[in-house]
Structures are given as C-alpha cells and as structure tokens.
Amino acid sequence: MRVVISIGGSVLAPNLDADRVAGHAAAVETLVGEDCEVGAVVGGGGVAREYIGTARRLGANEVQLDQFGIDVTRINARLLIAALDGLSAPSPAHDYEEAGEALRRGDVPVMGGVMPGQTTDAVAAALAEYVDADLLVYATSVDGVFSADPDTDPEAEQYGRLTGSELVDLIAPMSRGAGASAPVDLLAAKLIERSKMRTVVLDGTDPERIEAAVLRGEHTGTDVVPEGCTEDPDGWNR
C-alpha cells in the first residue's frame, strides 16, 4: 500500500519536543516495516503562525507571509528527516517529481511547503495524486472534520464520512489568508475531490492512531470517500 501522511506542525512540533518527533518518525518506520510506501508532508504549526503574525504587523504582503510559513514547514520537515535516521532523503523535496523519485528509490520523501497561496494540506493532496497513493491521511490536532471549529464551538458535530464534493462545500467559506486554520485547505479539498483519493482526517497527536488508520483502517476521525462509494471504509485496507 502507498500512503501519504500529512503531519500538522502543531502535531509534530508544538514545542520542539524531540520525543514527540521521534514518536512520529517511529510510526513512519513501522509502516515502512509493514511494506507500506510512505510519503510525508509536514506543516508549520504555531511557530509558522507566530512568524506570519509578526511579519503581518510589519506590513509584509500575503505572498511574503506565505514564504515565512513555507520556510517554517521546511524546517519542521528537516526535524522529521533527522528523526527518520537515513530512511528518507537528506533534505525536504522541493517538488513532486523529486518526491516521486525518492519514493521509487525506496526512500521516504519528506516535503514541506512548495509555493505561496496554499498550505501543506494541498501539498499532501497533490503528492498523493502524483504518486497515485492508495490513501491520504491528515494527522491534525482535531479528530476529523466538524460542522464548526471544535476548538471554539462546543456544539460542533463531527462528520464520520463525507464525499469529496461535500468536503469542498464545507471548506469553501473558510478563511484563506496566510496562517489560516481549517481541517484541510480548499485546494486540498478540490484535489481530493478530482482524484477521488481515499482520505482520512484524524487526530494524529498520538502517532499510534496513524498506524492504526493505515494498517487496520481503524480510526475515529472523518473518512472522505469518492462520490457514490458504498464500500465500508473499514474494509479499505484489509
């Protein structure tokens, strides 16, 4: 099975704790040991948002702010690479071709951001489409896609299952400025819809949850399924 895992910066490195990064690297190693081909994309988290906030107050424009975010995602990607201990290429891939070549060599490609105007959610969706992945996993800080932001709205209800077009409709009204927070960004949702990529959005703070979702199809987050799919998502990966 070929899987792309998007690891939010707030999940991988909220406080630059080495053990936490090592835990996520160990999950990737476990998946590789179980014969999965794995690509990883790392987000910028709170550190990226702090840089973006400061630079915005200094008058930087949105593209300049995105560049700050991209730099932080690539530094976080280097943290994962350091913890992967030779399993990946020595530096974050700059584009999908470089990542695809690494995967073909048997390495774990690790990416951060690539261009302004999007987030690493879109990078992960594009990489999954480029390498023809079987599964795309978003390991984020909340357990799936909700009817409202669960961090601020206690009435928010989780969606267990959505189609790609339902995901696009839900995400479309959300903010798109540099550093914005959403379960996935709009470009990612559109790529997932067009590629019919099987996708899971889950709370990835505990890396064992990522392993369980990939290896056994077990998770409590949101499945994004192709239009008209009647298959039980639990049976996908068996």
Ligand SMILES: Nc1ncnc2c1ncn2[C@@H]1O[C@H](COP(=O)(O)OP(=O)(O)OP(=O)(O)O)[C@@H](O)[C@H]1O
């Ligand atoms: N409808 C919604 N469903 C789920 N989460 C939502 C929703 N609306 C807003 N959010 C927010 O999206 C956030 C998840 O995305 P966020 O970009 O902050 O973290 P991430 O995916 O871990 O990546 P990173 O930390 O690298 O930016 C959650 O903290 C949550 O507050």
Ligand SMILES: O=c1ccn([C@@H]2O[C@H](COP(=O)(O)O)[C@@H](O)[C@H]2O)c(=O)[nH]1
């Ligand atoms: O391809 C990319 C990836 C990221 N950015 C900018 O970085 C921040 C942080 O990325 P997250 O994936 O949200 O952690 C994002 O908000 C963008 O401003 C980018 O421009 N292009």
